[in-house]
Amino acid sequence: MNINSIKKAIFFWAALFLFSFSLFNNASAFTTITIMPGKLNTFRISVPHEVVAGRKFKIKIVALDDYGNVITDFAAKYEGLNVGVTIGNYYIEHLNIPASEFKNGVVSFNLSYKKAGKMNLAASFEGISNSSSPIRVSPGPFHDLKIVSPAKVTAGQPFNVKVYAADQYGNPVNFMPKGDIQVYLTGDNFKIRPRVIPSGYIKNGIGKFSFISDRAGISQLNFEAHYDGKSHVFISKNIDIKPSGFDKFLISTNISKVPAGRPFIIKIVSVDRYNNVIGNINKTKGEVKLILISGLGIERSSVFSFKSFHKGVALVKTVFNRVGTFSIYAKPIGLALKKIKEPSKVFKNKIPAKSLLLYK
The missing domain is CATH 2.60.40.1930 (Macroglobulin (MG2) domain)
Known part of the structure; x- marks a missing residue:
């Protein structure tokens, strides 16, 4: 190829380039466009499958539009509003997260839950909500x-x-x-x-x-x-x-020997079969017959109401003028005694491994 041919080729391609540049420069234009995320459609909530009661675990919530795009401007778009978070199924806790906490459409935080079992976490905002997959909360160590x-x-x-x-x-x-x-x-x-x-x-x-x-x-x-x-x-x-129910009276005096004509106190205590004091015996309908007996037979008797008892105890003041040794008896009158069920022989004679007898 000679020099003239080379010059012609260079001229041709230069002319073609200038023509093409002129054509595109006059007929077309270049620009750019940014496609922004749409309105909020749902939340994607990431949680661990299993956690231990009381221990912290990480939660991640992502705001998504109708097409699954992350709403990167969620914080700016919904500034001043809160995302409601519900934690648990039966034992429920509530948490409000300001929209401003979302960074590029994502918010992460730590939680702890104290109730063992399965639980879910749900996020809601302006009528839109979604729940996480179940989280199994295991109990902690023995305490x-x-x-x-x-x-x-x-x-x-x-x-x-x-x-x-x-x-x-x-x-x-x-x-x-x-x-x-x-x-x-x-x-x-x-x-x-x-x-x-x-x-x-x-x-x-x-x-x-x-x-x-x-x-x-x-x-x-x-x-x-x-x-x-x-x-x-x-x-x-x-x-x-x-107490198991009225069984008998316990009788005592404030002195074992007393001169004739000097008053003394007879103490009467209502008890059950185990000698527990029946404190509410005064609410029982009936009377008590008090009998004084000597070697000659009944010397004296008197009757008084159960209402005379205070916290299961009745104090009777009396006096004897005759010298001698006397026995004092008390028995209920007009009282329908409740039949006390005998303890099972299995408790009386042999205590099973899982049955415990706790004595006084």
């Missing part, structure tokens, strides 16, 4: 022994008690420290006389027992377990052990 006992029982009659191992938030756990557990009653008129329960009787964190006490009064059941190198005592709520 306490919960005692479920009746508020009122009757002396001499068995009553049922349920105990369960729990974490620090009261959630049942399937673990119980090894070793025997001592059980005893404390409170009014009670002395510590423990019975022993092998911890193996509390299976899967739950134990059911039957107790019987012959002593009335306000008391508490104590479960004492030894672990971690020391003793731990778990105490029930108050148990009001009522």
Whole structure:
């Protein structure tokens, strides 16, 4: 190729370039456009599948439009408004998150939940809501022994008690420290006389027992377990052990010998079969016949109402003018005595492994 041919080729391509540039420059224009996210359609909530009660876990909420685009300007678009967050199913907590907390359409925060079981988290805003997948909340480590006992029982009659191992938030756990557990009653008129329960009787964190006490009064059941190198005592709520019903009177005098003609006091106490004082005997319809007997027979008798008793005790002031030794008897009149059910022989003779007899 000679020089002239080269010059012609260069000229041709230069002319073509200038023509093309002129054509596009005159007929077309360039610009840019930004497609913004649409209005809020839903929330995407990311949660862990399993957490431990009371421990913090991370939650992530993303605001999305109708096409699944992240609403990056959510904070600016909805400034001053709150996103409502509902935590839990039965044990529900509420939380308000300002829209301004969303960064590029996303907000992350830590939560903790104390109730074991399955729970969900839901986010709602201006009538739009969505829920997370279920979160399984596992109980924490053993912390306490919960005692479920009746508020009122009757002396001499068995009553049922349920105990369960729990974490620090009261959630049942399937673990119980090894070793025997001592059980005893404390409170009014009670002395510590423990019975022993092998911890193996509390299976899967739950134990059911039957107790019987012959002593009335306000008391508490104590479960004492030894672990971690020391003793731990778990105490029930108050148990009001009522007397079993009227059985007899106990009679005494304020003095064993008294001169003729000098007054003395006869003390009459109403008790049940276990000698527990029946404090409300004054509300019973009927009377008491007081009899004084000597070697010659009945010397004197008198009758007074049960209303004369105060907290189960009646004080009768009397005087004898004749010298001698007398016996004093008291018996109820017009009182329909409630037949007391005999304790089962299984409690009387042999106590089953899960039945405990707590004596006075």
